[in-house]
Amino acid sequence: MEVSLKNQVAIITGASSGIGTGIAKSIAEAGATVIINHSSEKSLENAQEVLKEITDAGGNGITYQCDVSKEDEVIKMFKDVIEKFGTVDILINNAGIQKDAKFTEMTLDDWNAVMNVNLTGHFLCSREAIKEFLRRGIDTSRSVACGKIIHISSVHEVIPWAGHANYAASKGAIKMLMQTLAQEYGPDKIRVNSIGPGAIQTPINKAAWETKDALNSLLELIPYNRIGQPKDIGNLAAFLASDLADYISGASIFVDGGMTSLESFADNG
Numbered sequence: 293m294e295v296s297l298k299n300q301v302a303i304i305t306g307a308s309s310g311i312g313t314g315i316a317k318s319i320a321e322a323g324a325t326v327i328i329n330h331s332s333e334k335s336l337e338n339a340q341e342v343l344k345e346i347t348d349a350g351g352n353g354i355t356y357q358c359d360v361s362k363e364d365e366v367i368k369m370f371k372d373v374i375e376k377f378g379t380v381d382i383l384i385n386n387a388g389i390q391k392d393a394k395f396t397e398m399t400l401d402d403w404n405a406v407m408n409v410n411l412t413g414h415f416l417c418s419r420e421a422i423k424e425f426l427r428r429g430i431d432t433s434r435s436v437a438c439g440k441i442i443h444i445s446s447v448h449e450v451i452p453w454a455g456h457a458n459y460a461a462s463k464g465a466i467k468m469l470m471q472t473l474a475q476e477y478g479p480d481k482i483r484v485n486s487i488g489p490g491a492i493q494t495p496i497n498k499a500a501w502e503t504k505d506a507l508n509s510l511l512e513l514i515p516y517n518r519i520g521q522p523k524d525i526g527n528l529a530a531f532l533a534s535d536l537a538d539y540i541s542g543a544s545i546f547v548d549g550g551m552t553s554l555e556s557f558a559d560n561g
């Protein structure tokens with residue numbers, strides 16, 4: 293049994309660091325051409341490093357700068373990628389940010405910034421992807437499905453998170469966006485799913501793992517007793533995008549070492 297994404301083109305948003313990088317590597321390893329999206333000039337160097345690691349390992353891809361919260365930039369990214377590679381088969385909506393604050397101190401700018409990237413970005417990219425999937429139709433030399441979308445959500449799709457109302461609200465909303473798209477475009481053979489990462493060791497949650505004390509208190513929330521790695525998410529993303537997962541649609545799958553099973557209730561409650 294081989295997870296193969298040969299002859300396919302995948303856009304991975306926010307792929308210049310963290311979970312996005314892990315996903316880009318796994319998807320490239322499975323044989324797809326990867327578009328390593330990054331949001332700004334500042335992240336170009338990182339994106340180029342990711343691309344180098346991928347091509348050194350025998351993979352294929354390009355870097356592409358686009359702020360996923362900007363409609364004109366997203367439209368242009370899809371147009372350019374389709375012009376260069378013919379089509380897009382897989383979209384991984386990964387780009388996401390945190391702007392944490394106590395709720396009464398949360399500014400509208402912090403709220404909007406998180407919603408714009410974490411939710412509107414998923415909307416804009418999914419819309420352009422689905423238009424292209426429908427234009428191309430099914431091509432079984434690529435995949436038995438017409439197209440695949442994977443949203444990167446979070447355990448905070450179901451676990452409330454004090455001090456992170458904007459982030460948790462955006463992740464809860466992703467679930468309904470994902471399921472609605474799976475319902476609306478299932479008859480067109482477009483599969484839409486979410487992955488809900490738990491604590492994965494990346495720059496976004498550095499404060500939670502960089503000291504021994506922080507890591508120990510984080511591990512109390514994880515029954516499997518280790519922090520996750522980007523590869524843990526990449527493995528599932530490659531599988532979900534492949535035809536091995538052809539009967540999986542509308543699902544949220546948590547990759548969290550058991551975090552959503554609420555370890556804090558293990559001995560009492």
Ligand code: BGC
Pocket residue numbers: 390445446447448489490491492496497500
């Ligand atoms: C957040 C991380 C956090 C993890 C578990 C993720 O969605 O981005 O900062 O460590 O959830 O709480």
